[in-house]
Amino acid sequence: MLTRARLCMVAALTCACGAGAARAEDPHQETPPTATAHRGVAHRSGDLMGVYATLEGKRFVDLTHAFGPDTPHWKGFGEMKVRTLYTIPKDGFHVDEFCHVGQWGTHVDPPAHFHDGLKTVDQIDPKDMLMPLVVLDVHEKVANNPDYQLSLEDVAAWEQRHGPIPEHAFVAMRTDWSKRWPDDAKMQNRDAQGVAHYPAWSMPVLKLLYEQRHIAASGHETTDTDGGIGATKDDYSMESYVLGTNHYQIEMLADLDKVPEYGALVMVSFPKPSGGSGFPARVIAILP
């Protein structure tokens, strides 16, 4: 283990050597000298230290709900159970056993969730876990109509402000539905007949995004891609479409009201269960 003093010395040495080398090799480097010296992180031509120096000064926003036994979930799932196997007073360390379905809390739905033979969680390309973040904000329309479906006009309005949705983007639909979390009844918003009412994507928008804009993935704040009316009838045709393109989606995102509609990056991560058909995910936006 390095002591603090030794760490400081190593950092100082690296900084001095790295900064000198960078100046000698590449006088036109993009990263300004102040960034190269930041926290002793050296920036040599071709490495990513300059990128890191830029990113670490930015604001990170967690778009993930913490999950537990009370987490709202799809109607067909049982409850989550947590069992403590070891405790620090008794055993010197703490271990819990978690039992829940893969589609629990903020989670990833890989293509294999709906289509045998397509990608499972462990087969998702790591490059599809860091993307430009595009937010289609329809929260005001949803406030007036909980069954609102994202329209081509919403996409056109976004593109008028920012240009075409970039390739390999992660496109999130902002509805502010996540503010109802963790109240399952409010998330489902059922009427007297038991029909759920919450917003949905639409097939024309999904086709535009995946087939023409070539986005990497999409996500929403609700429990379903298809909206409450569709889910009540067990109509999951839009979710089936998205996963059928062999791209993943994220459900039950949080705090999309805290990120800009363009200009941020998003990191999506999850464990790597072999052959996994879903798993809780962690989704973090890095603001510009």
Ligand SMILES: [Zn+2]
């Ligand atoms: Zn799902």
